[in-house]
Amino acid sequence: MHPSPVRSRRVTTVFVLNGPNLNLLGGREPEVYGTATLADVEELCRQTAGELGLTVDFRQSNREGELVDWLQEAGAAVAAGTSIGAVLNPGAYSHTSIALPDAIEGARLPVVEVHISNVHRREPFRHHSYVSAVAAGVVVGFGVVGYQLAIRGLHQLHQPDGG
Numbered sequence: 309m310h311p312s313p314v315r316s317r318r319v320t321t322v323f324v325l326n327g328p329n330l331n332l333l334g335g336r337e338p339e340v341y342g343t344a345t346l347a348d349v350e351e352l353c354r355q356t357a358g359e360l361g362l363t364v365d366f367r368q369s370n371r372e373g374e375l376v377d378w379l380q381e382a383g384a385a386v387a388a389g390t391s392i393g394a395v396l397n398p399g400a401y402s403h404t405s406i407a408l409p410d411a412i413e414g415a416r417l418p419v420v421e422v423h424i425s426n427v428h429r430r431e432p433f434r435h436h437s438y439v440s441a442v443a444a445g446v447v448v449g450f451g452v453v454g455y456q457l458a459i460r461g462l463h464q465l466h467q468p469d470g471g
C-alpha cells in the first residue's frame with residue numbers, strides 16, 4: 309500500500325511572523341527592546357531551527373490584514389503536514405486585534421506568542437493580549453532570545469509526547 313501524500317510529506321517549516329514596528333528593531337527604544345536588529349533575530353531563528361532540523365519562513369508586516377493572510381497560510385501548511393506552526397510577535401496588535409486570534413483559531417494554527425519586552429512590567433494597556441487566549445504558549449521578557457525559546461517550545465509541543 310502506498311502512504312498517503314500528506315503522510316509522506318516531511319514537516320520542515322516553522323513560520324516566524326512579526327507585526328508592526330518590529331522592522332525598526334535595533335534602533336527602536338533599545339533600552340526596552342535591545343540592540344539586535346530584525347535581521348539578527350532572523351539569523352538566530354535560522355540557527356535554532358536548523359539545530360532541530362527545521363527551516364524558517366521569517367516575515368514582518370506593519371499591516372494587520374497581511375498578518376491574517378499569513379496566519380491562514382501557515383494553518384494550511386500545518387494541515388498539509390509541511391509546518392509545525394508559527395512563532396508570532398504580534399507587536400501592538402496583541403492588545404487591539406480580534407482578527408489575529410480569529411485567524412489563529414479559524415486556521416487551527418499552533419502558535420507560540422513572543423514579546424521581547426516583559427509587557428507585564430510596562431503600561432497597563434500592554435498587560436492584555438487577545439492572542440494569548442488562543443496561543444499554545446507565551447514567552448515574554450527574555451529579549452530576542454524569546455524567539456529561540458519559542459521555536460524550541462513549538463517543536464517540543466509538536467512531538468508525539470510533547471503536549
Ligand code: DQA
Pocket residue numbers: 328329330397398399400401402422423424425426427434
Ligand atoms: C512587543 C510588545 C508590544 O506591547 C509592543 O507594542 C511591540 C513589541 C514586544 O515584543 O515586546 O511592538 O510585542
